[in-house]
Amino acid sequence: MSMEFTHVTLGQRVLFGTGGAAAHVAEEIARLGATAPMVIAGDAERELARTATAGTTPALWWDEVIQHVPVELAESARAAAAEYGIDVIVSVGGGSTTGLAKAVALTTGIPVIAVPTTYAGSEATDVWGLTEQRTKTTGVDHKVLPVAVVYDADLSRTLPVGLAVASGLNGMAHCVDSLWAPRADPINQALALEGARALALALRGIVADPDDMAAREQALYGCYLAAVSFASAGSGLHHKICHVLGGTFDLPHAQTHATVLPYVLAFNAPAVPDLAERLATSLRDPDSPRRPGEQDSAAQAVDALNDLYRAVDAPSRLSDYEFTDSSVPEAVERVLKAAPASNPVTVTEDNATALLTAALTGSTPNVESLAPAGR
Template sequence: MREFEYQALPGRVVFGAGAARTRLAAEVERLGASRVLLVAGERDAALVRELVAPFADRVAGTFSGIRQHVPLAVAEQARGLAGSVAADAVLSVGGGSTTGTAKAIALSTGLPVIAVPTTYSGSEVTPIWGLTENDRKTTGTDPVVLPRSVVYDPELTVSLPADLSAASGLNAMAHCVEAFWAPRRNPISALIAEEGIRALASGLPGVVADGGDLDGRAELLYGSYLAGAALAVAGTGLHHKICHVLGGAYDLPHAQTHAVMLPHVLAFNAPGAPDAARRIGRALGAADDPAGALHALASRLPVPRSLRELGLRDDRLDDAAALIHGIVPADNPTPVDAASLRALLQAAWTGAPLDGPCETTQEAAS
């Protein structure tokens, strides 16, 4: 008989083309916020001014010092500004680092967050926070950081370049894939994850070919929402542990690191989770070869294919493996030891074809 636990998370989602321009003010009103701290990068300044114009009198301050992986010093600056302007809510407009900064404010202040994502990270629907200090990224889960309301507007992602769209979309797909074997996996999160993979795989090629493909943009944004929803419930596993270490210790770009690692971690874990692998493959259109299908998809996209391309030196791989080994979930579907982890990183560093690293990592794990 089937047994599982599923903790549904609170939160409101508004989804539709033009929603950020026509419905964001109502979400601010719904919270009863009168002194909003706006968190948004300088690059999005013109867009943000347009979006907040209907409630500009409620914006008490703006924090624009966004940095990837949310360094603790940046979080403290943002928290200080929230206090100095007596903010009663936080509005984030931007990608995962922007959302992460808003979450960092909420973590210590309890302020409610409204998120308007402009990439496909999925972070906006998770209670997961992350902070980096002394080259180490720490993550945790706290319901206080979960945005109260999320406004998804495909029109806001049209200006996202093809390479960033592809990397961000694969980052979201990593959330879906990981949800199949993360510590709190369950049948409901798996359903959500499978549909998320299908939507992302469907939308990515068209958006890369034509950045103005609004239907494709909507499919990607829908998939990223599902990715975040699956990850929020299931938690994180081997893939995210690897990426968090690589990002925090070596300042590798977040989405691109996920894009590089995903096919290799999937190839590594698939033999230990055949049913999950079949469902992942089915969503990708190749139930018998999920890693190959993902590799083929990535090969059509303008994304890095190796950790070497991201600037990681090969003499850092031993240290990286040691940092990761101590935080690998005990129930990872394929056993992980020091040798197999080092081989997995080596495969991702070289970007070698998957039949090579897949055999290498599995031999090391056996």
């Protein structure tokens, strides 16, 4: 079968090196000719931000960061940027920090230098998200793509293991969603599968030894590949579900993505057996023998992801984050409106309810329980 597709690769500089953040940030500010930087970093990341911007004189420090980026917060940050004549934004932190920087860039065009301290991956996409009246809206705009990303594993050294796992699995969700998202193509599928391999390896390494800097570097490498693939492939069913859960019910971003991912995989994998088989290969622990008798590729992929989740003690149920049975109907209604028509499995009220209920209770993800009759 011949290939035919259109692939878009986003233009962005990536500066990768442990211990090099301050030099790289200064280099990028100079390259842009900027003289009035705005540093966005929450209170928890203030010291990391000072490390990353050593030698740079910020015109404005902004420390109010809220997940899912409320519209009111974005407007306040935009007004402050205008007041101080900001000509470059340096964001130091996770996805919420990068998201606020993007929200400012969306309406002002001010370039962003992103310095991630987690494995969220938002820094490598041109996707923005804002929340207003319990609804999270996302969009795509080249103005929000950071002009440069500075990766420094030293800045993730203090990220607690539990948060590292949730963040890394958020990155893994970018990989899995990119396999069948609306604009999925062979290039972003290849990037996604390599990203999944790197993240699976990295998370096992970080859990085994939180000071393993090679594992921390692998996590950054994997999350970047995940984000690049996601930026090209677009937002699939997994992200549509998590945007509903985050924007409407204010569930924590990384933990929600980590929790929902295995259920979406079990839901979709039977309809894409070739991709499921390749994903299973990427996810397997290279030191563990393949279990005999496994034939079904969808089951292989789900089992491989379940094995990883057990190995890293991953988040497992939405009920841990105050999501309840009574919230499921509204979530299902919103998911049905947002689900991509191109999803490998048609999303219905019944199967969406089954998926969210399983994620709520933390039942072991498996193909059989999420495979409605007639799939």
